[in-house]
Amino acid sequence: METINIRGVRFCNVTLDEAAAWVADTLAAPAKCPRTVFTPNSEIVQLCIEAPEHYALINSADLIIPDGIGVIKASRILGTPLKEKVAGIELGERTLALAAEQGYSVYFLGAKPGVAEQAAAKMKEKYPTLTVAGTHDGYFKKEGNENESVLSAIRAAAPDVLYVCLGVPAQEKWIAANREALAGVKLCLALGGSLDVWAGNVKRAPKLFIKLGLEWFYRLCKEPRRIGRMMKLPKFLFGTYAAKWRGGEA
Ligand code: UDP
Secondary structure: OOEEEEOOEEEEOOOHHHHHHHHHHHHHOOOOOOEEEEOOOHHHHHHHHHOOOHHHHHOOOOEEOOOOHHHHHHHHHOOOOOOOOOOHHHHHHHHHHHHHHHOOEEEEEEOOOOHHHHHHHHHHHHOOOOEEEEEEOOOOOOOHHHHHHHHHHHHHHOOOEEEEEOOOOHHHHHHHHHOHHHOOOOEEEEOOOHHHHHHOOOOOOOHHHHHOOOHHHHHHHHOHHHHHHHOHHHHHHHHHHHHHHHOOOO
């Protein structure tokens, strides 16, 4: 698969359809330990730039999709355009539809207590043949006995797909640390706040905002406390112009 380096993060140059086809191939093949999908936006790339120890973690995924208009803009500024924004939540839902159709089971890990169950109920309503093998909230100690008991619960449920929704970069760290302990699972998706959306607690932006590349603005209006995190976006774009003038390095 073609990858394009955007400020040090190795994005796969795929459309949503191509990413969904990769997921279908992954689920159809035998696997020793799960393959992984990370969905960084410009905030995460900026995090890597400011704290470079995160590069190895973010680049460790098998499929890295550009989940943000800022990354797409940066790819154009740098003269190596990515095909399109691929929203993690949309790939996550395509995977649910495929699982329902082909009989793969899924497990939802993350969000506040009760949310994963609510998301499972809503998604089973939408995809009646979907098998949700289990759910667990995301507020547990990510090491020691508590972590072991979460891993045991997941192994006992034996899902094909594990949705890990613990926020960035906790979810990526958790997946990297526990990948081998999850033998039997075929795919781990790091999907941030997706369970909150599927549970119906958080709304995605209206389609027009998404089309105009203004989903970030809608989110900011709904959740003004995100302003600090979102200031990473202009910083990232200014830095990208500077990198372009310097000759492309991060
Ligand atoms: N979360 C969690 N465990 C934690 C901290 C956060 O499960 O210890 C959940 C939180 O409830 C929310 C998700 O992680 O459902 C992060 O959502 P956000 O929209 O902030 O996603 P991000 O932008 O970080 O991907």
